[in-house]
Amino acid sequence: MTQKTKRHSDPALAEARRNQVLCAAADCFRRKGYHGAGMAEISKTAGMSAGHIYNYFASKEAIIESIVERDMEEMFSIFREFADKPGDRVSVLLDGLNRGVERHTDLNQGALDLEMLAEAARNEKIANLLRESDAHARDSMRELLIGERGPLQGAALDEINARIEVMFSVMGGLLLRKMLNPSLDTEQLIKALRPTMQTLLLPFE
Numbered sequence: 001m002t003q004k005t006k007r008h009s010d011p012a013l014a015e016a017r018r019n020q021v022l023c024a025a026a027d028c029f030r031r032k033g034y035h036g037a038g039m040a041e042i043s044k045t046a047g048m049s050a051g052h053i054y055n056y057f058a059s060k061e062a063i064i065e066s067i068v069e070r071d072m073e074e075m076f077s078i079f080r081e082f083a084d085k086p087g088d089r090v091s092v093l094l095d096g097l098n099r100g101v102e103r104h105t106d107l108n109q110g111a112l113d114l115e116m117l118a119e120a121a122r123n124e125k126i127a128n129l130l131r132e133s134d135a136h137a138r139d140s141m142r143e144l145l146i147g148e149r150g151p152l153q154g155a156a157l158d159e160i161n162a163r164i165e166v167m168f169s170v171m172g173g174l175l176l177r178k179m180l181n182p183s184l185d186t187e188q189l190i191k192a193l194r195p196t197m198q199t200l201l202l203p204f205e
Helices: 011-032 039-046 060-084 089-095 097-104 107-120 124-146 157-180 186-201
Strands: none
Touching (some): 011 107, 060 107, 089 097, 089 186, 097 157
């Protein structure tokens, strides 16, 4: 992943500064797009000089790499939380639907996601990072389904993979629906999603 361009004596301060830059850059990318947001704009939003930013990130591309990395860590923490929760795994996953729906109908976050996907179409390095993130997400979901307490133990791998693709497609498509239909009722959406997801999480008869 990304490399720091300079060592800092205070790791906590360095991490705080990096997060400051990442938050500023994410805001700029959402408002002006990846190519429209130059380092000058990012430094202004972050409240620090461009030279200071280069102490933490070698380039604008390195910043977006770290944004992807941060999103991956957030995603992994959610999967770990699901794995650690006691009880029926299907119920745990269905109870977590509201978090997934909230995340995928957040237009503020969604604008950044779309911008990264657009950049991935032009930038193979960013594309590979997003593909790596998606592969890890699929691996984590697969482990929830076929690992200890998994509801689909013994199912064929091809079937498992296909179910995961459908689940991810449904959740990923929510952003487009929210963007095209801002009045989307997420509460009713979750009610409609539960039986659909439950079918995908249980063995077919």
